[in-house]
Amino acid sequence: MTPLEILAPAGSPESLRAAVRAGADAVYLGGPSFSARASAQNFSLDGLREAVRGCHARGVRVHLAVNTLLRDDELPRALELIRFACSLPVDAVLVQDLGLLLRLRACAPELPLHASTQMSLHTPQGAAAAKELGFSRAVLSRELTKEEIRSIHDAVEIELEHFVHGALCMSVSGQCYFSAMLGSRSGNRGMCAQPCRLPFAAPGGTGHDLSLKDLSLIGRLSEFREIGVCSAKIEGRMKRPEYVAAAVAACRLDADGKPVPPELLHDLQAVFSRSGFTTGFFDAPARGKTRPLFGVRSKEDAAAAASVLGSLHSLTREEYPRVPVRLTLRAAAGEPLVLRAEDGDGFCAESRGAVPEPARTRPADAETCAERLRKTGGTPFFAQSVACSVDPGLSLPASVLNGLRRDVLDQLLHRREDRAPIPFAETPFSAAPHRSAGTPALRARFPSWDLPEESKRCEICYVPWDTPPQRLRELREAGFPVGIELPRGLFGLEGQAASRLREAAAAGVRDCWTGNLGAARLARECGCTVHGGFSLNAANTAALEQLRQFGLADTELSVELTLAQGEALGGDLPRGLVAYGRLPLMLTRACxxxxxxxxxxxxxxxGPAPVLTDRRGARFPVQCAGACSEVLNSVPLELSDRLGALAWADFLALRFTTESVPEQGEVLRRYLTGGAPPGPYTRGLTARGIL
Ligand SMILES: [Zn+2]
Structure with a gap:
């Protein structure tokens, strides 16, 4: 069994150094662009080269995060960055965008790809989808319970990476449109403005009912191994080096089966927390009983850091002895001294000294020499074995042996910097401009299985996945073109979802809406016609092609595209536009x-949908179903007066959430004939777009 990897954030060269010196096995970092932490310092190309060389010399792996959604015009530059990364080479690239994924498999088939937590993978089918798509590793959603992770590991052979420490987002990562909708700063583009940390109040709640405490599972890493997690990830590319040092040092001790001293845990909390830590969803808190997970960063929290920075510095004073080395000394009379060093990665170095003098008093012996050579302290090496062949009667002063040891290890360190590049061959990708049928069809999703008469004029009416099969039959017989909407959050529900889809098929219902790759794969395996949802975040032409190859019949585009950007996408896959409704700003497991x-x-x-209120009194309804809740926008997206500008789409998707059945009927009539929206509304990002 390979040991658990401690994977540390490196938002800056200082944090990188702290992570390496505190004992991380691997680091993840961003290049000059396309990283999910755009405002971290990140690395220039030269900085990236230095970082990779320094890490490899020290036995530390480097994962490059290129985990934002990309537009058509950005893909070539992202590929250029990764071509450079392959020349170094980095050890893996973290990807969110399905189009980038498609292109990378063609250009660099040998490059290990990790599915970013931004891909919202949280079920066995999700992990299976990642594997099928060519990922060697999946970074799972942070909301999983221990048993759910175990079930994913038992079902799919793919490396699993899971968060051990750091901030928790309120929304499942990759499913948050809050910052984008409120201020055009997209969390899917590394620009999140963290509006969730502001006051949003549920009736009788904490006042900050979208702000979770930071996660800490330090002390539980033996359980990570046991459930099949291979890499324990520390969050925090925006955090200071002392935080990185403390978190890595504590995880290192825990992963090595050693107790973590209470002082270190204290310092870790002092350097950054939000009113202490939580174990999050790991221990399966009951739905509706998650209030202890919530917390904010208080003034006391912020003041606590200053007192511990000094002591945390001591964690990074010296190199971490991580690389095993075999040393061989040959001291023969009349010949120069030779010290050879070999690591386990095929690198070796040799250092030659002077011809040893005959001893005047005590001659050197092999055992004493070996003891001296073992002292690799202060270097990234530790002596795995030392073999000394020493002729009798020679003088080998400590200073000579120390000098040889320093020289040979220094040489070896530099040799280890050079690695063979990963092949990268630019392959062409082109897609013809998309041709739509002319007038987009209407599709609608409903929060219940009561449908307005007008919905018979839709191409598909999606009803909830738990609609009774008898009701499905009735609707079909009454002329409603029903399909099933699978929940975007399928935590632990895949088995049930599969039985529902089979029952639906028996009732003659085959169309299935899927807003997650795992759900899409599940629906495909159940023989459904698979329709992609907006939350698959398809934002470029290559992503559409990837979804086509995955077996989707069509898809809704990312809601973060402008109309012009959506219209410009090419390729064959039929595509639709979310044209009406209160858009889900967040998908949350804690209600x-x-x-x-x-x-x-x-x-x-x-009961009726409850409401969160912000500081200005705007009201955000919360709809709960299955394993998750959706926090909805305070006003609906409306485009019924702009139908002429939507003709490029193959279908328009109307998302009903809080509307009554008569209201749904009115909206449908308006989208069939055109007309101005009656109440307050938003254009979403269809005009202004995101940064
Ligand atoms: Zn609820």
């Missing part, structure tokens, strides 16, 4: 509305 004393009635689908 924010359950923080009040009465809990959330809507979690059990018996």
């Amino acid at each position: 924010p509305a359950a923080n009040g004393p009465k809990g959330c009635l809507h979690c059990t689908r018996t």
Whole structure:
């Protein structure tokens, strides 16, 4: 069994150094662009080269994060960055964008690819999708329980990486449109402005009902191994080097089976926390009972750091002895001294000294020499074995042996910097301009299985996945073109979802909406016609081609594209546009509305949708279903007066959430005939787009 990897954030060269010296096995970092932490310092191309050489010399792997969504015009530059990274080479590239994935498999088939947590993979089918798509590793969603991770590991042979320490987002990563919708700063483009840390109040809640404490599972790393996680990831590319040092040092001790001293845990909390830590979802907190997960960064939290920075510096004073080395000394009479060093990676170095003098008093012996050579302290090496062949009667002073040892290890360190590049061959990709049918069809999703008469004029009416099969039959017989919407959050529900899809098929319903790769694969395996949802985040032509190859019949585009950007996408896959509705700003596993004393009635689908209120009084409904909640926008997206500008789309998707059935009917009529929206509305990002 390979040992658990401690994977550290390196948002800057200083943090990189702290991570390496505190004992990380691998680091992840961003290049000059396209990293999910755009405002971290990140690395220039030269800085990246230095970082990779320095890390490889010290036995540390480097993962390059190119994990943002990309537009057509950005893909060539992202590929150029990765071509450079392959020349170094980095050890893996983290990817979110499906188009980049498609292109990388063609250009650099040998490059190990890791599916970013931004891909929202959280089920066995999700991991299987990642494997099928050519990823060697999946970074799982942070909201998983221990048993859910185990079940993914048991079902799919793919490396699993999971977060051990650091900030928790309220939304499942890759499913948050909050910052983008509120201020055009997209979390999917590394620009999140963290609006969730501001006051959003549920009735009777904490007042900050979208702000979670930071995660810490330090002390639980033996369980990571046991459930099949191969890499423990520390969050924090925006954090200071002392934080990185403390988190890495604590994880290192825990992973090595050693106790973590209470002082180190204290310092780790002092350097950054939000009112202490939480174990998040690892221990499966009951739905509706997640209030202890919530917390904010207080003034006291912020003040605590100053007192511990000094002591945390000591964690990075010396190199971490990580690389095993075999030393061989030959001291023969009349010949120059030779010290040879070999590592386990095929590198070796040799250092020659002077011809040893005959000893005047005590001659050198092999054992004493070996003891001296073992002292590799202060270097990244530790002596795995030392073999000395020493002729009798020679003088080998300590200073001579120390000098040889220093020289040979220094040489070896520099040799280790050079690695063979990973082949990268630019392959052409082109797609013809897309041709649509002319007038987009209407599709609609409904929050329940009561549908307005007008929905018969839709191409597909999606009803919830748990609609009783008898009701599906009735709807079909009454002329409603029903399909099934699978939940975007399928935590632990895949088995049930599969049975529902089979029952639906028996009732003659085959169309299935899927907003997650795992759900899409599940629906495909169940023989459905698979329709992609906006939350697959398809943002470029290559991504559409990737989804086509994955077996989708069509897809909704990313809601972060402008109309012009959507229209410009090429290729064959039919595509649609979310044209109406309160867009889900977040997909959350902890129900924010359950923080009040009465809990959330809507979690059990018996009450009306509860509402979060922001500082200005804007009201954001929360709809709960299955394993997750959706925080909806305060106003609906409306484009019914702009239908002429949407003719390029193959279909328009209307998302009904809080509307009554008569209201749904009115909206449908408006989208069939055109007309101005009656109430307050937003254009979403269709005009202004994102940064
Ligand atoms: Zn709820």
